[in-house]
Amino acid sequence: MLAIMHSLFLYRHFILSSIRNELVTKFVRSKLGGLWIIINPLSQVAIYALILSNVLAAKLPNIESTYAYAIYLMAGLLAWNLFNEILGRCLNLFIENGNLMKKMSFPKITLPTIVLGSSVLNNALLFIAMMFIFAILGHSFNWVLLWLIPLTLLLATFSLSFGLILGIFNVFLRDIGQIIPIVLQVWFWFTPIVYPISIIPEKYHQLLMILNPMYPITSAYQTIIVYGKTPELKNGLVIITIISLALLILSLFLFRRATEEMVDVL
Structure with missing residues (x-):
């Protein structure tokens, strides 16, 4: 662990410049630039709200607002999009960077770190955009929003650890890269986000x-953003924290053991 942290510190400028270049590329190479970061999730919200709002809005407990369902949707999608982006990018990370891993000598752990930093930054921009929309809709906030900081850290740790494990396995068994997107679609609908x-x-x-x-x-996320209340730790968050730390240790162990073999396979 100390060796990994030392490598990340030594290559911190490479990591930061790569994250910056990803962000700049999104703004430069398309006419709408960084707006695409928020257009996709907001279009999802618009579709679901248009189709399901009249049916499900009344089932949201203890909230009375014309836009309650849309706010509920955006809160859930804010969490899901971060998870989906980190996991999806880690899944093919080593395959897409195979030539780089073979031709250059650098700490390979920087690759998932760049994915993590870029995804969290995109999520932060999406959060800011959502806050503007919530303000326009008349939805108020309080200090409880600060809970999103440790929650984002927890979610990022879980997503990166799980994604790193799947990304390693995908190098050796490419079927994983085909199965996981299907699993994620099913997983999304089994998570109370749209309903x-x-x-x-x-x-x-x-x-x-x-x-x-x-x-x-x-x-x-929904408790904090929609209801302005502190989330209850007993509702699974402690268990997820333990699972995330266990996955992090496992993913780093597998990464150290499999790095050389991945380079050979790639």
């Missing part, structure tokens, strides 16, 4: 919390 948890029978809530590690996180 509130209240429409699921209460007897299945505990099972959902155990089987779906994204549920406690998206639920915490």
